[in-house]
Amino acid sequence: MKFIRNISNYLYAALFVGFVTACSPDDPDAVLAPAPTSEMVQFTVTPATDNPNMVVFTNQTPGTMKAMWDLGNGAAAVGNQATGAYAVAGDYTVKLTIFTNGGYATSTKTVHIQNTNVAMLNREDYNFLTGGAQKAEGKTWVIEKEYAGHMGVGPIGAATPEWWSAPANDKAAEGIYDDEMTFNLNGFAYTYNNHGNTFVNGSNAAGLGGKAQSADYTLPYTPPTGMAWSIVEENGKKYLDLSKNGFIAYYTGASRYEILKLTENELYLKTTDASNAGNGWWLRLVPKGYSRPVEPKPYKMEDIADNFDVDGNLTWKTEALTLVESYDNPAPVPINTSAKVAMYVKKDGQPFEFANMFADFAYKFDLTKRHVFKIKVYVPGYNDFTTAAGEDWANKNLLKQVSIKLQDGTSAQPWVNQVEIKQQVDQLDRWVELTFDFGAAEIMNKKDLDRIVIQVGGEGNFIPGIFFLDDFRLEK
Incomplete structure (x- = not known):
């Protein structure tokens, strides 16, 4: 099963504005180039010789100032060259967006993967997250409500949630502790069962159809079907990405989570705040039905x-x-x-x-x-x-x-x-x-x-x- 991770058009527009405004109208030498077209956007698709499920994409569009890739497998990349990993057989739509002095344009190609590479799926992080190929129903995670620090907030660049850390069962009155997040290796499917309501960051509530307000609250919400997950490595860090505006238990307007820790019995994440780029939110999850062993006190x-x-x-x-x-x-x-x-x-x-x-x-x-x-x-x-x-x-x-x-x-x-x-x-x-x-x-x-x-x-x-x-x- 394939899945596509779309990159919002407003991001392209914002970047384009940045490029245009870099050429000030007061600069007599500033001349905008003609706007690029989709036909002008060219890139090559080269499967690796030792593993055809690894594909290298190279931008060949003249005048490119910035190249952004949607690799069609839930991953994104920036730069004139990108590598996509496609473990599962199927067709994947790869989209390249290039920015020039005259604007931006997009082109897509379909990449066909002939065979599933089981070895690429047999990864420790995949197995921890999903239960592995032998667990057909996937693996379900829940917020570890009994553990102090199962939620937290602090500076986005901090190692720990310095501003606030939730005591055990602190949000028992909200619609978060019954939420179930299931990750399946089959098709990289992600299912979010919120039992009818979701706990949201008040500043970002409009993203789920709620009313923005200063305090966090619980609102009725029906998650989309057909969501997918991927694990992406960037700059030495691993990220868990969710498609279709997906999120985990607490909505902050973000669909990407830095993986701070992933073991068989613990998933510790940090995500961003769409309304305040300086804020980071921490979430700690455990498999459904799991209780952390309590070390006896001396x-x-x-x-x-x-x-x-x-x-x-x-x-x-x-x-x-x-x-x-x-x-x-x-x-x-x-x-x-x-x-x-x-x-x-x-x-x-x-x-x-x-x-x-x-x-x-x-x-x-x-x-x-x-x-x-x-x-x-x-x-x-x-x-x-x-x-x-x-x-x-x-x-x-x-x-x-x-x-x-x-x-x-x-x-x-x-x-x-x-x-x-x-x-x-x-x-x-x-x-x-x-x-x-x-x-x-x-x-x-x-x-x-x-x-x-x-x-x-x-x-x-x-x-x-x-x-x-x-x-x-x-x-x-």
Whole structure:
């Protein structure tokens, strides 16, 4: 089966304008040559002597300033000579467009390939992408939604998505995680099954009949049939090209993807942004039904400390909480004279009833020898501890309380098997130090804990509060 990759006419027009404007009207010596015609465009077709499925094309058109090739197999090239690879028997339409001082013109020739060269199809990259010749139905890929970094954006020239990288399942509400991309070696067919809708880059949505807007969104879309794929090598890089404006899962207006990694179980790509040439988009895919093996975390315990004056050895994340990690100490007197502390702000209302800060670790906690945590806390008396508003199952008051929880951060519901210690604060407007001892036998024997959660003011209440924290540490 053959396939043709068309080159848009607007590109030719743009290049022509560039050539014409290079000859300024103010230049008295600037003279435009006669416009070329299709009959003037000449090129030779020469099969390689050692492999007739490799064909060399040479432009022989006088006055050519630029030559652009559509090789009819999904590949394109620029220059007076190009080489096309045609592994599968069939007829391929090769188009040459030449640009001269007078304009541009196009000519085509049909290249007939007598026999399929199976050896050319038995390539590692083809086999990884399609499952090989023995997989008649092709190989289906999906976005690796559980993997942090399955989508990303950054400068087009960067090695990694520096601006944004998607957390696991970050786009679960959009029409992308059920999209299936199937690549078949038979006829180099590409099938995109989006189950009725597609997640689009808002700036480029008009390319799929949507409305351009600043935010990304999901729109109804029916992919075309008869799409094809090809792998092209240019300047030491490999690219995956798709025909008929084809794309993979997330629409950015591009049909070419740089192949950053292609193995049996991973396809990592970078593509361009049609509305902003400076942006690059990253996509990570895995075969449908495949789950990446999870390496078990080591079982150990290391120093854990943060005094909020300098960076500690843990990274805090927040949930429904405003956290300022370096805030002027509101009372720099004993027992805490440090200049900076953390300000913990719980906002008003139901959306903030579970405000907390937490940190994940690359190992599971071994609590058998070190299991005592300490923290200093300052509870201002100006907080409202009397108004009641909250869930019926909870204490509806803002509490003078600090809770430390240890959880399995890899669990979908980390609170189910958590261990928690609560300490009451009976002195307001002064620093106090609280101790949390997780030395109980049933806790020390747990081997699934790798997250620390700090929660102040209780949970389930809708009352706002401001608190200050300092010198969080695991005792020696």
